[in-house]
Amino acid sequence: xxxxxxxxxxxxxxxxxxxxxxxxxxxxxxxxxxxxxxxxxxxxxxxxxxxxxxxxxxxxxxxxxxxxxxxxxxxxxxxxxxxxxxxxxxxxxxxxxxxxxxxxxxxxxxxxxxxxxxxxxxxxxxxxxxxxxxxxxxxxxxxxxxxxxxxxxxxxxxxxxxxxxxxxxxxxxxxxxxxxxxxxxxxxxxxxxxxxxxxxxxxxxxxxxxxxxxxxxxxxxxxxxxxxxxxxxxxxxxxxxxxxxxxxxxxxxxxxxxxxxxxxxxxxxxxxxxxxxxxxxxxxxxxxxxxxxxxxxxxxxxxxxxxxxxxxxxxxxxxxxxxxxxxxxxxxxxxxxxxxxxxxxxxxxxxxxxxxxxxxxxxxxxxxxxxxxxxxxxxxxxxxxxxxxxxxxxxxxxxxxxxxxxxxxxxxxxxxxxxxxxxxxxxxxxxxxxxxxxxxxxxxxxxxxxxxxxxxxxxxxxxxxxxxxxxxxxxxxxxxxxxxxxxxxxxxxxxxxxxxxxxxxxxxxxxxxxxxxxxxxxxxxxxxxxxxxxxxxxxxxxxx
Numbered sequence: 208x209x210x211x212x213x214x215x216x217x218x219x220x221x222x223x224x225x226x227x228x229x230x231x232x233x234x235x236x237x238x239x240x241x242x243x244x245x246x247x248x249x250x251x252x253x254x255x256x257x258x259x260x261x262x263x264x265x266x267x268x269x270x271x272x273x274x275x276x277x278x279x280x281x282x283x284x285x286x287x288x289x290x291x292x293x294x295x296x297x298x299x300x301x302x303x304x305x306x307x308x309x310x311x312x313x314x315x316x317x318x319x320x321x322x323x324x325x326x327x328x329x330x331x332x333x334x335x336x337x338x339x340x341x342x343x344x345x346x347x348x349x350x351x352x353x354x355x356x357x358x359x360x361x362x363x364x365x366x367x368x369x370x371x372x373x374x375x376x377x378x379x380x381x382x383x384x385x386x387x388x389x390x391x392x393x394x395x396x397x398x399x400x401x402x403x404x405x406x407x408x409x410x411x412x413x414x415x416x417x418x419x420x421x422x423x424x425x426x427x428x429x430x431x432x433x434x435x436x437x438x439x440x441x442x443x444x445x446x447x448x449x450x451x452x453x454x455x456x457x458x459x460x461x462x463x464x465x466x467x468x469x470x471x472x473x474x475x476x477x478x479x480x481x482x483x484x485x486x487x488x489x490x491x492x493x494x495x496x497x498x499x500x501x502x503x504x505x506x507x508x509x510x511x512x513x514x515x516x517x518x519x520x521x522x523x524x525x526x527x528x529x530x531x532x533x534x535x536x537x538x539x540x541x542x543x544x545x546x547x548x549x550x551x552x553x554x555x556x557x558x559x560x561x562x563x564x565x566x567x568x569x570x571x572x573x574x575x576x577x578x579x580x581x582x583x584x585x586x587x588x589x590x591x592x593x594x595x596x597x598x599x600x601x602x603x604x605x606x607x608x609x610x611x612x613x614x615x616x617x618x619x620x621x622x623x624x625x626x627x628x629x630x631x632x633x634x635x636x637x638x639x640x641x642x643x644x645x646x647x648x649x650x651x652x653x654x655x656x657x658x659x660x661x662x663x664x665x666x667x668x669x670x671x672x673x674x675x676x677x678x679x680x681x682x683x684x685x686x687x688x689x690x691x692x693x694x695x696x697x698x699x700x701x702x703x704x705x706x707x708x709x710x711x712x713x714x715x716x717x718x719x720x721x722x723x724x725x726x727x728x729x730x731x732x733x734x735x736x737x738x739x740x741x742x743x744x745x746x747x748x749x750x751x
Contacts, residue, residue: 230244231244231339231340231345234340235304235305235340235341237263238259238262238263238266238297238298238301239251239255239256239259239260241297241301241304241340242255242259242293242297244336244340245297245300245331245334245336245337245340246297250505252503252505253494254284254288254289254463254494254502254503255289255293257461257463257493257494258282258284258289258290258293258294258461258463259293261277261280261282261459261461262280262293262294262298262430264276264277264280264459265277265278265280265298265302265389265428265430266298266301266302266305266306268426268428269302269306269309269388269389269426269427269428270305270306272426273425273426276428277428277459278426278427278428278429278456279428279429279431279456279457279458279459280428280429280430280431280458280459280460280461281430281431281432281442281445281446281458281459281460281461281487282294282430282431282432282461282463283432283435283442283460283461283462283463283487283530284432284461284463284502284530285434285463285464285465285502285507285527285528285529285530286434286527286528287507288463288465288502288503288507290432291324291393291394291432294391294393294430294432295313295315295324295328295391295393295430295432296324296327296328296331297328297331298430299311299313299328299373299389299391300328300331300332300337302389303332303341303351303365303371303373304337304340304341304351305341306371306388307341307349307351307365307369307370307371308369308370308371308388309371309388309389310370310371310372310373310374310385310386310387310388310389310424311371311372311373311374311387311388311389311391312373312374312375312376312382312385312387312389312390312391312419312422313325313328313373313374313375313376313391313393314375314376314377314378314380314382314390314391314392314393314395314419315377315378315392315393315394315395316377316378316394316395316396316397316401317377317378317397318361318375318376318377318380319377320377320393320394321361321375321376321377321393322360322361322375324375324393325360325361325363325373325374325375326360328373329353329360329363329373332351332352332353333352333353338350338352349368349369351365351369351371352365352366353365353366354366354367354372357372360375361374361375361376362374362375371388378395378410378411378414378415379410379411379414381418382418382419382422383418383422385422386422386423386424386427387419387422387423387424387427388424388427388428389427389428389429389430390419390420390422390423390427390428390429390430391429391430392415392419392429392430392431392432392433392441393432393433394432394433394434395411395415395433395440395441396408396411396433396434396436396437396440396441398436399436399523401436402436402437402440403436403437405439408437408439408440408441408444411440411441412441412444415441429456431445431458434526434527435526435527435530435531435532436526436527436532437485437526437532438484438485438486438532438703439485439703440485440532442485442487443484443485443486443532444485445458446458446460446482446485446486446487447482447483447484447485449482450479450482450483451483460487460489461493462487462488462489462493462530463493463494463502463530464502464528464529464530464531465501465502465507465512465528465529466499466500466501466502466509466512466513466528466529467492467494467496467497467498467499467500467502468488468492468498468529469498469499470498471488471489471490471491471492472488472489472490474490475490478490480542483695483699484699484702484703485532485703486530486531486532487530488531512528515528516528539671539674539678539701539704539705540678540681540701540702540704541682541702542698542702544681544682544684545681545688545698545701546684546686546687546688547687547688547689547690547694548599548687548688548689548690549689549690550689567591567592567593567594568591568592568593568594568727568730569591569592569631569723569726569727569730570589570590570591570592570601570628570631571589571590571591571631571632571633571634571719571722571723571726572587572588572589572590572620572621572624572631572632572633572634572719573587573588573590573634573635573715573716573718573719573722574586574587574617574633574634574635574636574715575587575636575711575712575714575715575718576613576617576635576636576638576646576650577607577608577613577711583607583709583711584605584606584607584709584711584712585605585606585607585608585613585616585617585711586603586604586605586711586712586714586715587603587604587605587617587620587715588600588602588603588712588715588716588718588719589601589602589603589624589719590716590719590720590723591723592723592727596685597685597686597687598680598685598686598687598720598723599686599687599688599689600686600687600688600689600697600716600719601689602689602691602693603693603696603697603712603715603716604616604620604693605693605696605711605712610646614649614650614653614654615653617633617635617650617653617654618653618654618656618657618659619657621633621654621657621659621661622657622658622659625658625659630659630660631660632660632661632662632722632726633654633659633660633661633662634661634662634663634664634718634719634722635647635650635661635662635663636663636664636665636666636718637663637664637665637666638665638666639665643665647663648663650663651663666718670705670710670713670714671705673714673717673718673721674704674705674710674713674714674717676717676720676721676724677713677716677717677720680720681701686720696712697712697716700712700713701713701716
């Protein structure tokens with residue numbers, strides 16, 4: 208048993224004293240040894256060793272003023288696997304011992320939780336074992352000790368000549384007046400309810416970017432770790448930004464699911480595709496585990512985790528334990544379902560034949576309208592079907608606009624569509640209530656002024672139900688996307704549905720497909736409905 212540092216000189220032999228001093232020196236040099244020294248109950252299990260090696264590189268970045276090491280570290284691990292203990296308590300304390308001029312900002316979803324972490328780190332710094340490594344019982348000429356006037360657990364400083372210290376704050380709280388050498392973001396969302404609120408997710412992101420990030424010193428480092436609740440949570444947004452723009456912060460990501468995955472991305476491009484959805488997966492398990500092997504088998508063995516999966520919602524298990532926050536059983540859209548083709552309907556007026564010779568059967572543009580410029584997006588999907596039986600999504604427009612801008616844009620795009628393809632039905636949704644009817648009628652009137660034929664209908668039912676036929680057709684390989692700049696945004700939104708931030712394009716595509724199927728049924732039955740009569744007269748398509 209390791210002797211207490213307070214009594215090592217009087218109760219141990221010279222050999223034991225040399226061993227004790229060696230442990231202290233190793234604790235200064237290596238973070239994992241520090242964890243084991245200051246906390247004899249700390250278990251150096253494989254995932255803890257792996258995390259420790261990454262945290263050491265964060266310290267390296269700070270100590271070398273950015274010349275070496277890791278500046279941005281994200282840790283994605285299941286709950287109760289020790290990430291807070293390592294990254295939010297022990298690591299900042301170790302950093303203060305090695306670089307005592309460092310300023311640390313600890314944040315979490317609540318000020319109470321951040322203060323609790325700060326209190327535990329403060330207790331660690333004043334404890335006997337820390338004092339033996341970095342404090343007044345160490346061999347350091349300038350020991351790291353707490354300032355005599357630091358009585359708060361939320362804000363405290365080291366004694367002179369050091370300038371380091373800690374401040375703890377909840378997400379949304381004020382941290383002005385202090386810079387950060389190390390910013391730690393621990394669990395920015397409290398739980399499922401907050402995660403499902405776009406407003407709360409926006410608030411967290413806004414606070415991170417406008418408040419916390421602006422406190423970071425030159426060559427400062429950031430550690431972000433939290434339970435994955437949603438593909439659009441803070442981790443998801445940071446992952447998406449780094450995939451979209453190489454100038455954005457590029458994160459070193461520790462991905463350690465509770466159970467090793469059966470499969471991983473095949474290559475860097477597939478990995479990036481997942482990242483565009485707010486999901487990160489490495490190309491292989493960093494601990495070289497076999498599929499289904501538990502991350503911490505001595506504490507949470509595979510059988511226990513499988514039972515856990517059966518007794519909680521699968522979505523919760525996949526998000527919290529597997530770091531895959533929107534993988535549902537029988538998911539709606541998968542990237543491999545999307546087929547992009549170079550050619551679609553011809554671009555000449557009234558041309559009825561595809562470039563490969565396939566005749567056009569029907570075409571429609573359906574608009575999912577938003578009511579304000581700062582709310583949802585207005586999206587319009589142009590879709591057609593050929594005699595080959597394939598449905599073609601030819602173009603998707605998406606933008607945030609005022610009602611006036613929206614109706615004018617819908618009309619202008621309608622004119623452009625008619626110039627390219629000839630006349631066809633333009634459909635748009637009617638929102639509930641009398642105001643919705645008035646708005647739909649106003650849109651129709653404006654489209655008529657442009658010489659366009661339009662119709663509207665009320666939308667009812669769940670978005671997920673309405674998207675079902677689109678997903679089924681997509682999975683069966685009956686839908687093709689005509690290559691265009693809009694492809695990526697459309698695929699990204701579909702693969703994130705129904706848990707993504709937006710669903711306007713999905714709604715427009717699903718409604719467009721539904722309208723096409725209605726037209727086909729009417730043509731097949733030779734029913735002289737108004738829509739079909741007008742469609743046949745203007746586009747001159749014979750029933751199949």
